Amino acid sequence: MKLTDFKFDTEDFNVPDEPVQPRDAAKLMVLNREDQSIKHETFADIHKYLDEGDVLIYNNTKVFPARLKGKKEKTDADIEVFLLRELVPENMLWDVLVEPARKIRIGNKLYFGPNLMAEVIDNTTSRGRTIRFLFEGSNEELYHILDNIGEMPLPPYIEREAREEDKEQYQTIFAKERGSVAAPFAAMHFTEELVEKLEDKGVEMLPITMHIGWGTFRPCEVEDLTKHRTDSENYYISEETSSKINEALADEDRKVVGCGTTSVRTIETSITASGISKPGTGWTDKFIFPPYDFKITEGVITNFHRPESTMLMLGAAFAGYDFLMEAYEEAQEKDYRFFAFGDSILIL
Structure with a gap:
């Protein structure tokens, strides 16, 4: 695929400058790759699409006032x-x-x-x-x-000045490990109540850490995507998280769901030649775009991203380009909110 495949006009998009309250009241679009269906929910309903034994991987990085x-x-x-x-x-x-x-x-x-x-x-x-x-x-x-x-490093398309309350507002409830200059957007929709509901259902919530750099806001600038190079970002995946991923991969009734593109990139980086997840720390510049053979990820939670962004390309690699573009068109028609403080997609 080429860069021009990921260009579209955002002039009429609904782009909020702060998250909805409560966080799990955000809209959730559910894409089923098998039957190409689209459903409309609220994020608080995501537990309906995850089953006992499923593994949900989230990024526990913390944004600092950079x-x-x-x-x-x-x-x-x-x-x-x-x-x-x-x-x-x-x-x-x-x-x-x-x-x-x-x-x-x-x-x-x-x-x-x-x-x-x-x-x-x-x-x-x-x-x-x-x-x-x-x-x-x-x-x-x-x-x-x-x-x-310091002031919080709000995304460049948020036109307002950073406020003191952004030090709490521009974080996820999982924020623990200091080191990012951007929030893992998909995880911003979770509330403590929703996490409790998922855990009560038997969904295993497991952390990875990837410290997100400013390069996440840098669009691709080369038409040939194979020539794009992303900035390296530091990641860590624990023994427990890798072990739980591998247990789920060995059971066809359980699925591994990555919450956000950073979680997906981390677990896909951790794959070994034998097809299992390996714990450890390191740097990754993994760039996922269509076509890509996902080795671990069986579900993705992501936001509606900007044109020409690597995050959009990862979503297209998982959902299928045509299906994702159809979803974006429907989201605009139904006034979904886009980008950092916007609504969410679950791709299964």
Whole structure:
């Protein structure tokens, strides 16, 4: 398939700038690949489509306030630093994006208030820099300051300014492991009550961790999708999660459902040559687009994604391109909400 296959107009899409309340009141579109049927539910009804013994994999990453506003030394000019990822914790080195990039050079000192300063020590890309925080406290103390002064990194298509309540609102109920600059959108629809209902039914809820980078918002830019390269992201899959996945794979009456594209990419990365999931940690740049032979995933929960995005392409690889495009057209007709704070799809 080509990039142009994933282009469509979003001008009339319903794109909210905050999640519905309660979270599981979001709409749920259920796609059945076998009979090509489409059903309309609310997310709170998802338990009807999962059975005892099914394994539901979710991403427990936590978004941190990655956007810092500050001043440049001497000139006192306004600057913005976007924290991408921590490189060397003991040396407080971070990979960042800066604005205005043309005025932020190696050796510059950047101030973020009376208690925090950083020095630019390297260039990485046109907007990318490596910085070192000049801070004498511990990493935990640094995180505490960043949590207080930083702003949440809302998706670029959300036009409003970040608010203090976004530090809670732009998270899932599973958020535990700090490290993402974007939320795993599909998991944002879960509530504690819904999780309890699923567990009471015998569905096994199991975590993986994938720290989502800013590249998740970067669309493909090459017509030949085989030439696209995604940013590498750090993941972790535990012994328990891998073991439970393998038990489900060995039983034809149980299915493995990935909640979100990051969960799917992680479990599909973990596959061994013998066809089982392997625990461990690492980096993955796995890019899933049609056609793709899923080795582990037997169901996918995902949102309605932007055109030309890798997340849309993964959905098309699992549902089938024509079926997914039909679903998107029906979602627009029925005023589904799209993108980060939008509604959800369950593909079985």
